[in-house]
Amino acid sequence: MSKARTNTEKLYDVIKKPIITEKSVGATTLGKYTFEVVKDATKVEIAQAVELAFPGRKVKSVRTVYMPSHQKRMGYKFGRTDSSKKAIVTIEGDPIEELIGA
Numbered sequence: 001m002s003k004a005r006t007n008t009e010k011l012y013d014v015i016k017k018p019i020i021t022e023k024s025v026g027a028t029t030l031g032k033y034t035f036e037v038v039k040d041a042t043k044v045e046i047a048q049a050v051e052l053a054f055p056g057r058k059v060k061s062v063r064t065v066y067m068p069s070h071q072k073r074m075g076y077k078f079g080r081t082d083s084s085k086k087a088i089v090t091i092e093g094d095p096i097e098e099l100i101g102a
Contacts, residue, residue, distance in 0.1 A: 014049035060090040
């Protein structure tokens with residue numbers, strides 16, 4: 001299961017990528033940012049990873065959602081998308097300009 005990630009090398013592996021959708025970009029005005037994270041990451045690990053990746057920012061809260069796989073069709077063949085976990089992180093203070101393109 002989940003092992004405690006205390007060293008900084010493993011914290012960099014917690015966040016896979018930011019999720020940039022119309023809804024998530026709109027939430028940046030409220031200080032909420034959405035990231036795809038590894039499936040076994042805890043909320044504490046996610047908060048530590050965000051604070052490590054973006055110095056000077058303080059994480060206020062973390063909400064996580066497990067996204068199950070879905071069946072997709074390409075022509076006459078069927079397949080499945082990958083399941084994933086996403087985290088909605090609320091940041092106190094200044095916005096993260098690197099993610100919103102400001």
